[in-house]
Amino acid sequence: xxxxxIVDALLDFIGRPGATEDAFEALALRLFAYQFRNNAPYxxxxxxxxxxxxxxxxxxxxxxxxxxxxxxxxxSCCPPDAAERVFMTSGTTxxxxxxxxxPTLAVYDRSMLTGFAAxxxxxxxxxxxxxxxxxxxxxxxxxxxxxxxxAKDHFGTPDSAVFVGPSGLDLDALLSALAEAEASGEPYxxxxxxxxxxxxxxxxxxxxxxxxxxxxxxxxxxxxFKGQSREIEPDAFYDGLSQAFGVPRAACxxxxxxxxxxxxxxxxxxxxxxxxxxxxxxxxSRVVDPLTGADLPEGETGVLxxxxxxxxxxxxxxxxxDAGVIVPGGFRLLGRVxxxxxxxxxxxVAEFLAAAQG
Amino acid sequence: xxxxEEAGHLPGLPAETVGRRVVEYGAWGETVAVALPSxxxxxxxxxxxxxxxxxxxxxxxxxxxxxVAAIDRASAGLLDRAHPLRRKAEALLPVVTGYDRETVRLGxxxxxxxxxxxxxxxxxxxxxxxxxxxxxxxxAVKGGLVxxxxxxxxxxxxxxxxxxxxxxxxxxxxxxKAGTLGKLATAEPLTAGWFAQAIxxxxxxxxxxxxxxxxxxxxxGVEAACLMQADCVMAYGGxxxxxxxxxxxxxxxxxxxHGHRIGFAMIxxxxxxxxxxxxxxxxxxxxxVRYEQQGxxxxxxLFVERSGAVAPLEFARHLAYELAAMASRHPRRRLDPAxxxxxxxxxxxxxxxxxxxxxxxxxxxxxxxSVVHLDSAASLSPSGLNRTLxxxxxxxxxxxxxxxxxxxxxxxxxxxxxxxxxxxxxxxxLAAAGVTRIAAIGRMTAPEAGWHHDGRFSLLDLVTLTExxxxxxxxxxxxxxxxx
Numbered sequence: 001x002x003x004x005x006i007v008d009a010l011l012d013f014i015g016r017p018g019a020t021e022d023a024f025e026a027l028a029l030r031l032f033a034y035q036f037r038n039n040a041p042y043x044x045x046x047x048x049x050x051x052x053x054x055x056x057x058x059x060x061x062x063x064x065x066x067x068x069x070x071x072x073x074x075x076s077c078c079p080p081d082a083a084e085r086v087f088m089t090s091g092t093t094x095x096x097x098x099x100x101x102x103p104t105l106a107v108y109d110r111s112m113l114t115g116f117a118a119x120x121x122x123x124x125x126x127x128x129x130x131x132x133x134x135x136x137x138x139x140x141x142x143x144x145x146x147x148x149x150x151a152k153d154h155f156g157t158p159d160s161a162v163f164v165g166p167s168g169l170d171l172d173a174l175l176s177a178l179a180e181a182e183a184s185g186e187p188y189x190x191x192x193x194x195x196x197x198x199x200x201x202x203x204x205x206x207x208x209x210x211x212x213x214x215x216x217x218x219x220x221x222x223x224x225f226k227g228q229s230r231e232i233e234p235d236a237f238y239d240g241l242s243q244a245f246g247v248p249r250a251a252c253x254x255x256x257x258x259x260x261x262x263x264x265x266x267x268x269x270x271x272x273x274x275x276x277x278x279x280x281x282x283x284x285s286r287v288v289d290p291l292t293g294a295d296l297p298e299g300e301t302g303v304l305x306x307x308x309x310x311x312x313x314x315x316x317x318x319x320x321x322d323a324g325v326i327v328p329g330g331f332r333l334l335g336r337v338x339x340x341x342x343x344x345x346x347x348x349v350a351e352f353l354a355a356a357q358g
Numbered sequence: 359x360x361x362x363e364e365a366g367h368l369p370g371l372p373a374e375t376v377g378r379r380v381v382e383y384g385a386w387g388e389t390v391a392v393a394l395p396s397x398x399x400x401x402x403x404x405x406x407x408x409x410x411x412x413x414x415x416x417x418x419x420x421x422x423x424x425x426v427a428a429i430d431r432a433s434a435g436l437l438d439r440a441h442p443l444r445r446k447a448e449a450l451l452p453v454v455t456g457y458d459r460e461t462v463r464l465g466x467x468x469x470x471x472x473x474x475x476x477x478x479x480x481x482x483x484x485x486x487x488x489x490x491x492x493x494x495x496x497x498a499v500k501g502g503l504v505x506x507x508x509x510x511x512x513x514x515x516x517x518x519x520x521x522x523x524x525x526x527x528x529x530x531x532x533x534x535k536a537g538t539l540g541k542l543a544t545a546e547p548l549t550a551g552w553f554a555q556a557i558x559x560x561x562x563x564x565x566x567x568x569x570x571x572x573x574x575x576x577x578x579g580v581e582a583a584c585l586m587q588a589d590c591v592m593a594y595g596g597x598x599x600x601x602x603x604x605x606x607x608x609x610x611x612x613x614x615x616h617g618h619r620i621g622f623a624m625i626x627x628x629x630x631x632x633x634x635x636x637x638x639x640x641x642x643x644x645x646x647v648r649y650e651q652q653g654x655x656x657x658x659x660l661f662v663e664r665s666g667a668v669a670p671l672e673f674a675r676h677l678a679y680e681l682a683a684m685a686s687r688h689p690r691r692r693l694d695p696a697x698x699x700x701x702x703x704x705x706x707x708x709x710x711x712x713x714x715x716x717x718x719x720x721x722x723x724x725x726x727x728s729v730v731h732l733d734s735a736a737s738l739s740p741s742g743l744n745r746t747l748x749x750x751x752x753x754x755x756x757x758x759x760x761x762x763x764x765x766x767x768x769x770x771x772x773x774x775x776x777x778x779x780x781x782x783x784x785x786x787x788l789a790a791a792g793v794t795r796i797a798a799i800g801r802m803t804a805p806e807a808g809w810h811h812d813g814r815f816s817l818l819d820l821v822t823l824t825e826x827x828x829x830x831x832x833x834x835x836x837x838x839x840x841x842x
Contacts, residue, residue, distance in 0.1 A: 041713050044713045045709070045713055048709070048712060048713070048719075066702075066706035066709070066710075068703075068706060068707065068710065069706070069710050072710045072711075073710060073713065289698060290695070290698050290699045290702035290703075291693075291698040291699075291701055291702045291705070291723050291724070292723045292724045293723065294724075301695065302695065303699065303702075319706075321703075323695075337695075337696075337699045338696060338699065339696060339697075339699050339700030339703055339704075339742070340694070340696030340697050340699075340700055341596060342518075342618065342651075342652050342743055343455075343456075343518060343519040343545050343652050344518035344519055344520045344523075344545075344649060344652025344653050344654070345517065345518045345520065345523070345594060345595075345616070345618050345619065345652070345653060345654040346618060346619065346620060346621070346651055346652055346653060346654050346656055346658070346740075346743065347618040347619060347620040347654075347658075347740055347768050348618075348700065348740055348743060349700065349703070349704070349739075349740045349742075351596055351597060351618060352620070352739065352740045352765070352768065354597075355597065355765075355767060355768070
């Protein structure tokens with residue numbers, strides 16, 4: 001299959017919400033054959049595990065690449081310099097930045113827009129948005145900057161605005177936009193990186209100020225704290241958001257995505273943490289034993305593997321570093337998987353690294 | 359196992375007043391419930407006071423030979439496989455620590471063997487040219503007289519799940535007549551208490567100078583009380599734990615920390631012929647399997663020299679074969695998710711390197727061991743533990759000291775297989791890099807009697823000297839009844 005045929009097949013698949021498990025499997029196997037043929041490091045990886053298009057019959061058997069590999073290897077079916085866009089990880093967790101090559105953004109954009117419309121907009125056409133993240137001009141390699149630009153352009157009203165520029169957060173502009181929204185009675189949406197909400201909440205607390213955003217407003221955070229702000233426990237974080245902006249926790253939505261995917265997962269609000277996350281029909285998740293990669297029985301905690309058909313040019317099956325458990329309707333995210341300290345007196349990796357960086 | 363095992367040894371506290379916290383341990387399809395002592399702050403003070411008083415009143419006057427004899431008798435009891443305590447140890451420790459029965463049995467024997475009378479005398483001789491200084495004033499080389507005295511209250515804060523590890527410092531303290539208070543490690547809360555009971559059985563007066571208890575590390579009034587009362591604190595644990603303890607110890611209290619360490623081994627080309635490579639791989643596998651690399655002396659990396667008859671990759675295959683063979687006699691217990699994740703992260707990092715040919719991963723992810731062969735020199739780094747290690751090919755072992763030197767703070771044991779002249783040359787450079795113990799391959803996890811843990815004097819570090827200077831001795835002559 002050529003790249004053009006893959007893109008057409010994917011756009012068609014994304015447009016067919018009723019697609020069955022069999023249809024997912026068929027397309028997953030075609031994509032595996034495509035990636036195996038055109039992505040040399042992935043081919044070697046799969047061969048080392050004895051998994052080739054000839055031996056793999058189920059989508060669950062397609063080998064998942066550890067997410068770290070995106071830092072060490074060039075995982076792309078097209079020549080890397082033929083990519084229209086390269087998204088890179090922020091590089092806050094360890095050395096090197098993971099890269100995802102996109103020869104076209106047609107599939108990424110369709111995946112994002114379809115998912116966002118269904119899970120965030122829910123039938124609404126547009127809403128006034130405030131964005132707490134730099135725009136694409138400032139961060140051209142950020143998948144989140146592109147994601148938020150798509151959200152604003154396709155689902156934001158013309159008076160939507162970005163409040164983080166090259167020099168940081170424009171708090172005054174944000175506060176006056178929030179005040180306007182409060183007075184207007186029109187719903188408002190504040191979207192951004194999780195850590196970006198922390199200084200806003202702190203500033204409001206320092207000023208003794210609170211907003212009561214109109215009914216229908218929502219907050220949208222993603223990505224966690226990443227060492228960019230102090231860490232706040234999820235319940236305290238959503239309580240804080242809810243109090244500061246006058247939005248119920250059920251309207252505080254969290255998106256779980258990553259640079260190494262072209263599709264995002266959402267919850268239906270954070271009234272209870274951790275909420276159930278789920279994605280659209282072109283992405284599926286498994287919970288595996290991190291060592292063997294074997295599926296764990298439903299209800300057991302393991303490491304999440306995501307199989308994203310839309311991430312066609314790189315690798316569709318990703319072994320994350322996120323702990324999770326499969327539950328009816330999706331999965332719960334249980335934080336990062338950390339290697340344990342030794343039980344005895346030998347040095348384990350974490351302590352060794354801490355000392356090396358110290 | 360339905361009975362609850364009571365941990366610790368608490369002389370001076372009526373048993374019925376001691377609170378207990380029951381902790382369940384499980385492995386190999388069995389569970390064991392251990393009742394850890396849970397004292398109040400006041401009880402801790404009473405206990406500290408009791409030990410201190412006993413140390414001053416009886417221990418100080420007890421000849422070292424009597425202490426040696428008591429430790430020897432306690433060790434002999436625990437070496438006897440028919441002794442009730444030994445039977446209990448063999449039954450309970452595999453379940454509590456997760457190590458297989460054979461490893462526990464062999465490990466107990468090998469550790470206890472180093473605490474028999476001849477070995478104890480060797481401990482004393484290692485640190486004191488005249489151990490008589492522990493019993494009274496002895497002539498000093500420079501003139502005058504000298505006597506050594508252990509602390510009235512020595513607090514041990516033990517850590518980790520390696521069976522009987524606590525005995526090394528416990529014995530060191532007793533040999534210098536320290537009133538002893540030990541804090542059990544939650545991961546192995548039994549052996550130190552049993553040993554204290556065996557001492558009390560062998561010599562009740564000595565047993566009365568020795569207490570073993572438990573508290574939850576890092577918090578609470580008991581820890582604070584004990585840290586305030588002790589004259590000397592010997593502590594084991596990770597950097598964070600040690601920093602936390604050090605901050606709570608009064609300025610005038612001697613603090614002797616033993617942090618986590620990483621071990622490694624080196625194989626010279628002269629050891630790599632077809633006759634020697636196989637047996638050597640078996641010995642190296644033994645060092646890896648024993649205690650699942652949880653001990654500070656266990657190898658996590660193996661540097662193998664090129665241009666021997668057996669190439670490094672071939673040696674890695676020998677090692678993989680031996681690890682696979684040992685897995686049936688010494689099965690690895692089921693790992694918890696965090697341990698699996700640690701191995702998975704280590705394996706996947708090497709798997710990526712394997713794609714460009716610079717690494718070869720041996721063993722399937724489902725195997726209870728993993729060996730990776732690295733084709734170019736790599737600096738020392740931890741493995742995923744639990745029977746995982748990297749075999750690093752080097753052109754010359756002389757490169758190794760530079761590869762480990764950046765991690766000086768974590769260095770301790772190096773295993774070496776090399777000819778005598780090279781052993782000494784390499785040892786010199788390793789010593790400069792911070793290595794404090796060099797052992798034969800196969801003996802890395804079994805330090806010899808009298809070894810200097812982390813390069814320190816196990817006994818000398820504990821004592822304080824009192825010197826009668828030559829002037830005082832000479833002046834005294836002037837006041838003698840027979841003075842001219």
